[in-house]
Amino acid sequence: MHLAAFVEGVNHTTVWRDPRAGDQMAFSSFRHAARTAERGLFDFFFLGQGLRMREQRGELFELDIAGRPDSFALLAALSEVTDRIGLAATVNTTFYEPAELARAFGTLDHLSGGRAAWNMVTSSDAFTGANFRRGGYLPYADRYVRAREVLSACRALWERAPASTAPAEYAGRYVDVRGRPAIPPSPQGQPILIQAGDSSGGRDFGVSVADVIFSRHSGLDEGIAFRRDIDARAVAAGRAPESVLVLPIARIVLGDTARDAAERAREIGFAQIGPERALAFAEQVWGRDLHGWDPDGPLPDIGPDVRDAPVMQGRVQSKADPRATVASWRALAERDGHTLRSLMVEIYAKPTFVGSPEEVATTMAERFRAGACDGYVLSTHLMPSGLDDVVADVVPLLQEAGLFRTGYEGGTLRDLLFPRVS
Numbered sequence: 048m049h050l051a052a053f054v055e056g057v058n059h060t061t062v063w064r065d066p067r068a069g070d071q072m073a074f075s076s077f078r079h080a081a082r083t084a085e086r087g088l089f090d091f092f093f094l095g096q097g098l099r100m101r102e103q104r105g106e107l108f109e110l111d112i113a114g115r116p117d118s119f120a121l122l123a124a125l126s127e128v129t130d131r132i133g134l135a136a137t138v139n140t141t142f143y144e145p146a147e148l149a150r151a152f153g154t155l156d157h158l159s160g161g162r163a164a165w166n167m168v169t170s171s172d173a174f175t176g177a178n179f180r181r182g183g184y185l186p187y188a189d190r191y192v193r194a195r196e197v198l199s200a201c202r203a204l205w206e207r208a209p210a211s212t213a214p215a216e217y218a219g220r221y222v223d224v225r226g227r228p229a230i231p232p233s234p235q236g237q238p239i240l241i242q243a244g245d246s247s248g249g250r251d252f253g254v255s256v257a258d259v260i261f262s263r264h265s266g267l268d269e270g271i272a273f274r275r276d277i278d279a280r281a282v283a284a285g286r287a288p289e290s291v292l293v294l295p296i297a298r299i300v301l302g303d304t305a306r307d308a309a310e311r312a313r314e315i316g317f318a319q320i321g322p323e324r325a326l327a328f329a330e331q332v333w334g335r336d337l338h339g340w341d342p343d344g345p346l347p348d349i350g351p352d353v354r355d356a357p358v359m360q361g362r363v364q365s366k367a368d369p370r371a372t373v374a375s376w377r378a379l380a381e382r383d384g385h386t387l388r389s390l391m392v393e394i395y396a397k398p399t400f401v402g403s404p405e406e407v408a409t410t411m412a413e414r415f416r417a418g419a420c421d422g423y424v425l426s427t428h429l430m431p432s433g434l435d436d437v438v439a440d441v442v443p444l445l446q447e448a449g450l451f452r453t454g455y456e457g458g459t460l461r462d463l464l465f466p467r468v469s
């Protein structure tokens with residue numbers, strides 16, 4: 048099994064206002080989280096990317112905070128206080144140039160002794176782009192065209208020894224590079240590539256280039272279905288399915304007993320989705336201003352306004368029909384007796400594994416053995432200490448079950464993800 052620790056970029060998971068949370072800009076917060084993951088022998092430590100604070104109706108999101116340090120600077124610093132764990136940065140392919148990216152990832156790969164990874168994301172919305180002068184210049188359908196070109200251009204630079212006679216060259220529709228790279232090839236050849244797009248185009252891009260596919264499909268049946276789809280696409284793309292690791296995002300809430308853990312999960316969910324946040328989520332589906340509705344009362348008894356443009360900026364929009372979504376939410380609320388807010392907690396803040404360490408390790412192992420995934424990328428509501436208990440209490444159980452490494456082997460991240468069988 049492979050495990051990674053995820054510090055989300057744009058998210059409603061991290062509750063920085065929790066009194067036990069650290070400072071979101073302090074290096075010590077990230078050092079604690081990365082060292083915990085390394086103590087747990089995780090494969091990599093993974094930073095999300097939020098290029099702009101999210102807004103809804105001109106106001107900042109309730110849990111969005113100013114405090115998203117640049118990943119390259121942060122991971123370079125973390126490479127000095129960790130030895131073996133991989134260091135992964137989420138970086139958008141739409142808004143940066145390949146020469147910048149090849150140099151930044153090549154540098155990180157050198158500084159860390161071959162531990163760098165790049166999660167290539169493609170958000171192309173005009174709201175994010177407004178921060179980059181070009182606005183929404185890239186048609187939605189072309190974001191993976193550009194991503195492929197950016198990667199091809201980076202590879203041309205990474206593969207080229209600086210002393211070689213010919214310059215690296217790549218010419219595409221969206222990007223061109225020509226020149227000798229300013230840094231030599233890295234200790235692991237190239238950084239590990241991670242891909243998390245869920246659309247058909249995203250999955251095809253993932254199977255054609257990625258070492259790791261990061262998904263939202265952490266359940267048993269959905270995980271198996273996703274893995275099968277990825278395997279079929281990999282074969283069609285000429286890749287061996289085992290050369291593509293599938294790691295779904297997961298959140299773990301532990302307690303001494305199943306009951307304690309369920310109670311903790313409920314408290315965390317309500318901390319993640321406050322009253323305003325619950326209304327903000329509902330507004331995205333209703334397409335209406337819901338100020339004035341009681342989040343702790345029943346669902347609004349009006350239908351969604353399907354004409355309204357999406358109201359949330361800075362996040363990939365759901366393409367589902369809002370009428371169908373509202374109908375399914377009403378049915379769920381009626382069945383389980385939800386208020387609007389408790390329903391939003393159920394939908395947007397439900398942890399993947401809740402229980403005692405034994406229960407959680409057993410369920411993780413079952414899904415892994417059933418072929419639903421190759422491991423998990425673990426996210427937590429509490430930075431920087433949210434994974435301390437997982438490392439102390441769950442990892443040893445996975446090791447006892449023979450599912451997880453008991454020591455680091457090999458020098459690079461590629462060695463950790465794809466150990467050579469001797």
Ligand SMILES: Cc1cc2nc3c(=O)[nH]c(=O)nc-3n(C[C@H](O)[C@H](O)[C@H](O)COP(=O)(O)O)c2cc1C
Pocket residue numbers: 055056057094095096097137139167168169170242243244245246247248249250261262263296363
């Ligand atoms: C678990 C998960 C975490 C993600 N984190 C980020 C992130 O931090 N920053 C970002 O810009 N995109 C992030 N994404 C977005 C995707 O990588 C992708 O760019 C987006 O879903 C659009 O691609 P698609 O239309 O092919 O799904 C994440 C996706 C997943 C599944």
